[in-house]
Amino acid sequence: DTEVTQTPKHLVMGMTNKKSLKCEQHMGHRAMYWYKQKAKKPPELMFVYSYEKLSINESVPSRFSPECPNSSLLNLHLHALQPEDSALYLCASSLRLAGAHEQYFGPGTRLTVT
Amino acid sequence: TQLLEQSPQFLSIQEGENLTVYCNSSSVFSSLQWYRQEPGEGPVLLVTVVTGGEVKKLKRLTFQFGDARKDSSLHITAAQTGDTGLYLCAARRGSQGNLIFGKGTKLSVKP
Numbered sequence: 001d002t003e004v005t006q007t008p009k010h011l012v013m014g015m016t017n018k019k020s021l022k023c024e025q026h027m028g029h030r031a032m033y034w035y036k037q038k039a040k041k042p043p044e045l046m047f048v049y050s051y052e053k054l055s056i057n058e059s060v061p062s063r064f065s066p067e068c069p070n071s072s073l074l075n076l077h078l079h080a081l082q083p084e085d086s087a088l089y090l091c092a093s094s095l096r097l098a099g100a101h102e103q104y105f106g107p108g109t110r111l112t113v114t
Numbered sequence: 115t116q117l118l119e120q121s122p123q124f125l126s127i128q129e130g131e132n133l134t135v136y137c138n139s140s141s142v143f144s145s146l147q148w149y150r151q152e153p154g155e156g157p158v159l160l161v162t163v164v165t166g167g168e169v170k171k172l173k174r175l176t177f178q179f180g181d182a183r184k185d186s187s188l189h190i191t192a193a194q195t196g197d198t199g200l201y202l203c204a205a206r207r208g209s210q211g212n213l214i215f216g217k218g219t220k221l222s223v224k225p
Binding site: 004006040041042043045048056088090092102103104105106107108110 | 147149154155156157158159162202204212213215216217218220
């Protein structure tokens with residue numbers, strides 16, 4: 001089983017809303033990632049969690065707040081977003097952060113900020 | 115400066131044709147991965163190559179990692195419409211390095 005699940009599939013939110021994106025994997029992976037992907041561009045790394053601790057924050061604005069409640073779950077809390085934040089948000093996981101471990105991606109959440 | 119250069123950027127071919135997509139860099143990588151992504155979906159891992167000169171086959175797809183571990187190619191034999199998608203190469207420079215993506219090759223296979 002190499003499945004990473006993400007909910008919701010689609011999300012439309014206003015600039016004053018608060019919403020959360022959820023990601024789950026049951027492969028025993030201890031590294032989990034959030035990426036942002038704009039149309040016709042490759043994924044851009046936002047955050048990395050390793051053993052439930054934030055390991056990498058790629059200078060992401062504070063209106064994006066990640067959370068890793070346990071080894072299987074990863075959340076991305078959204079507040080006061082801008083229209084330019086509209087994108088496909090991808091979650092990924094790998095066995096560990098170090099080493100040549102493959103990353104497996106979820107199907108993504110298509111976010112539209114109005 | 116793009117660390118991973120993919121070419122061509124776009125490719126439109128007829129079903130049954132062969133094609134090769136390239137992923138080049140001036141940096142040495144500890145591993146390189148190829149993904150295929152369809153619109154609105156997440157990238158799906160196709161293969162990981164780790165050894166210089168390595169060749170891996172996945173049905174009609176052949177992946178090669180350069181001897182110096184700086185470049186890779188993906189060859190598709192007798193393309194099918196189901197091969198349509200965005201092909202992304204991604205690589206790590208060290209054991210702790212982040213995954214770096216190329217800009218992708220958008221392949222369209224017409225019936």
